[in-house]
Amino acid sequence: MFQKRSVYHRIQKFWTDSVRFHGRSCSILALGVRVCDTALRKLCLSAPEPERLVCVSEYVGCCTDAIQICLHCTAGKKHLLYYKTGRLIFTIYDLVSGGSVRICTRPEISDTLRARDPKEILSLPEDTLFYFEEALPLTERTLNRVRRACDAPSEGVPYRDSGVQDSPDQFRKFDLSDNGACKTVRRRK
Numbered sequence: 001m002f003q004k005r006s007v008y009h010r011i012q013k014f015w016t017d018s019v020r021f022h023g024r025s026c027s028i029l030a031l032g033v034r035v036c037d038t039a040l041r042k043l044c045l046s047a048p049e050p051e052r053l054v055c056v057s058e059y060v061g062c063c064t065d066a067i068q069i070c071l072h073c074t075a076g077k078k079h080l081l082y083y084k085t086g087r088l089i090f091t092i093y094d095l096v097s098g099g100s101v102r103i104c105t106r107p108e109i110s111d112t113l114r115a116r117d118p119k120e121i122l123s124l125p126e127d128t129l130f131y132f133e134e135a136l137p138l139t140e141r142t143l144n145r146v147r148r149a150c151d152a153p154s155e156g157v158p159y160r161d162s163g164v165q166d167s168p169d170q171f172r173k174f175d176l177s178d179n180g181a182c183k184t185v186r187r188r189k
Contacts, residue, residue, distance in 0.1 A: 011037050011122060018066040027113050030121035031088065031129070032066030035103050038126055039071065039092040042101040048072050051079065054093040054138065054146055058085040078146050088113075091135045095146070100135035 014033045019025050039055075040048065048071045055073040057064050060082055071092065073079040088105035105113075109129055113121075121129070138146075 010040075014066065014070045015118075015122060017069050021069045022062060022065040025118045026062055027116045027118050027121050028062040029066055030118035031105065031109075031113060032063030033070065034121060034124075034126075034129055035063065035090050036066055036070035038103055038130060039090070039101055042103075042132075043092065043094050043097070043099050045094070049096075051077065052094060052096050054079045054081065054095060056081045056083055056091040056093075056138075058083050058087045058089040060084060063088070063090075081142070093135070093138055100137070102133040102135040103130050104133055105129065106131060 011033060014036055015025075015030065018029055018033055022029050036048075039053075040046070043053075045052075050072045053071050053073055055067050055071060057067065057080065064080060067090070068074050068080060073092075075082075088110050089102065091100060091102045093100045106129060109116075109124075
């Protein structure tokens with residue numbers, strides 16, 4: 001009974017934080033919250049720690065907002081990676097313990113997800129929402145990119161103080177006239 005209550009409170013907290021970050025509630029965001037809760041439970045973690053988890057998402061959408069907020073996996077740190085297949089499948093890796101879980105949304109849920117109420121997704125049993133597959137390990141190349149995400153030098157990017165100073169002519173078409181009205185730009189045919 002106690003464990004169910006704490007899981008319920010974690011899902012509610014994840015949901016509140018995700019809606020605040022995302023801007024509105026939707027069923028795909030609710031699925032992302034459930035993915036986060038399931039991943040933490042399967043990896044035996046009570047709470048996510050920054051830079052501990054890596055998520056490979058095969059779907060680009062609202063659910064990844066929940067993953068960023070709830071699992072601390074962000075694209076900027078290269079802890080949220082996309083493998084765009086369009087399927088609602090998420091693989092979460094624990095860099096500390098070496099554990100992983102591949103969470104796959106059941107086809108009957110995927111097909112009707114947009115029409116469902118977010119509260120229904122948040123309350124459905126886990127085995128109704130997901131099935132699990134074996135997660136392939138991260139490649140050494142991917143692990144190296146994850147490990148050096150923040151402290152890596154910006155190779156190949158020239159140092160510039162301001163792009164506008166380099167070529168101001170290309171920005172003149174966006175200038176406003178003195179009276180505040182936009183200039184119209186005519187394109188050649």
